[in-house]
Amino acid sequence: xxxxxxxxxxxxxxxxxxMARPRATKANALAALLAILLxxxxxxxxxxxxxxxxxxxxxxxxxxxxxxxxxxxxxxxxNARELQxxxxxLVSGSASGAAVLNAAxxxxxxxxxxxxTARAHGPGIRMTISDPAGKVPASQxxxxxxxxxxxxxxxxxVNNIRIVxxxxxxxxxxxxxxxxxxxTQPYTIAAIGDPATMxxxxxxxxxxSENVRTLGATIDIAQEQELTVGALHPLTEPRxxxxxxxxxxxxx
Amino acid sequence: MIPALxxxxxxxxxxxxxxxxxxxxxxxxxxxxxxALDAVFGGVRAVLDGIFSDKVFVVSFLSNVLVAAFIVxxxxxxxxxxxxxTGVVVVLGIRIFSNVASIRRHLFRA
Numbered sequence: 140x141x142x143x144x145x146x147x148x149x150x151x152x153x154x155x156x157x158m159a160r161p162r163a164t165k166a167n168a169l170a171a172l173l174a175i176l177l178x179x180x181x182x183x184x185x186x187x188x189x190x191x192x193x194x195x196x197x198x199x200x201x202x203x204x205x206x207x208x209x210x211x212x213x214x215x216x217x218n219a220r221e222l223q224x225x226x227x228x229l230v231s232g233s234a235s236g237a238a239v240l241n242a243a244x245x246x247x248x249x250x251x252x253x254x255x256t257a258r259a260h261g262p263g264i265r266m267t268i269s270d271p272a273g274k275v276p277a278s279q280x281x282x283x284x285x286x287x288x289x290x291x292x293x294x295x296x297v298n299n300i301r302i303v304x305x306x307x308x309x310x311x312x313x314x315x316x317x318x319x320x321x322x323t324q325p326y327t328i329a330a331i332g333d334p335a336t337m338x339x340x341x342x343x344x345x346x347x348s349e350n351v352r353t354l355g356a357t358i359d360i361a362q363e364q365e366l367t368v369g370a371l372h373p374l375t376e377p378r379x380x381x382x383x384x385x386x387x388x389x390x391x
Numbered sequence: 392m393i394p395a396l397x398x399x400x401x402x403x404x405x406x407x408x409x410x411x412x413x414x415x416x417x418x419x420x421x422x423x424x425x426x427a428l429d430a431v432f433g434g435v436r437a438v439l440d441g442i443f444s445d446k447v448f449v450v451s452f453l454s455n456v457l458v459a460a461f462i463v464x465x466x467x468x469x470x471x472x473x474x475x476x477t478g479v480v481v482v483l484g485i486r487i488f489s490n491v492a493s494i495r496r497h498l499f500r501a
Contacts, residue, residue, distance in 0.1 A: 166445030167393055170434075173452050174394035177427045178401020179410075184420050186405065187412050 252294050255301040255372030259294035263331035263366040264338050270324060270356035277308040277315045279354070283328065283347045284308075290340035292330040294368040298322055301370040334362035418467060419460040422479055426459035427452060429483045432490040439497035459483070 251257035295302040309316045351358045430452040437443040466475030
């Protein structure tokens with residue numbers, strides 16, 4: 140232990156100097172080795188302590204940190220739940236948006252085929268009526284169209300004229316006219332629908348085929364699995380009719 | 392002189408090499424360092440008192456370090472490791488202070 144009351148030595152500085160002289164003794168070398176070890180240990184411990192994490196903290200500090208972390212964690216959890224909900228909402232929203240878009244596209248396609256503004260293809264029948272004598276009247280052709288519609292035809296064209304809801308048949312001076320355009324012989328009717336049903340409808344007794352043959356014309360019906368109705372009906376803007384908004388009440 | 396150079400060399404090596412303290416040694420290193428410092432200050436004081444001996448220095452250094460580490464180890468085993476560490480540090484700190492006071496009297500006569 141210390142002896143605080145030991146008298147100061149006059150030759151302290153000299154003694155220190157004499158000790159500082161290098162001496163090649165085993166013990167001195169050992170002391171140097173120990174000094175190296177001590178320096179190394181001090182530096183290591185200091186560095187270790189600087190990089191030390193939570194283990195050097197007191198219990199109360201640790202509790203505070205734990206509380207902080209818990210609160211932060213629950214806050215982040217809450218955040219994550221909210222974001223997840225928003226994400227789910229967005230995903231389902233975009234999915235339903237795509238569904239709505241698909242439905243609208245399908246509706247548009249159906250309406251375009253009905254209105255004759257889109258080319259259509261599919262199974263159907265191709266019917267050729269040759270009437271060299273010109274005995275087949277326009278009404279007979281209209282009957283044929285009606286028969287085809289009854290049999291489920293979804294898109295019809297006669298020669299290169301698309302038949303739509305507003306198509307009209309008339310008996311002109313030089314032959315049959317559809318929508319005011321002359322239809323040349325032979326009449327070629329392409330109809331998309333169930334081929335077998337339409338062919339049967341054309342061939343029933345007292346039906347189209349029989350009537351046409353009675354008039355001295357020939358009719359040829361071919362069922363086809365792939366048929367294209369390529370003629371288009373020019374779209375005309377209605378002059379008077381306007382669509383009623385969906386939300387407005389419908390008048391009886 | 393040579394031990395002082397050794398101390399500097401050790402410090403430099405420790406700072407440059409970034410050694411990682413093994414987990415098993417982590418509780419003992421700080422106490423061992425304090426004990427070694429106590430031995431060093433005791434050695435300097437012995438020099439000034441004119442009673443320095445290389446052998447005594449080496450032995451006291453090693454025994455200080457070992458005893459300090461052993462006390463901490465014992466405390467850990469008994470479940471009072473941190474308290475015993477604090478006690479060792481206090482005792483060694485008092486010794487270092489008194490040694491430094493003695494050295495100061497020798498050097499500055501005050």
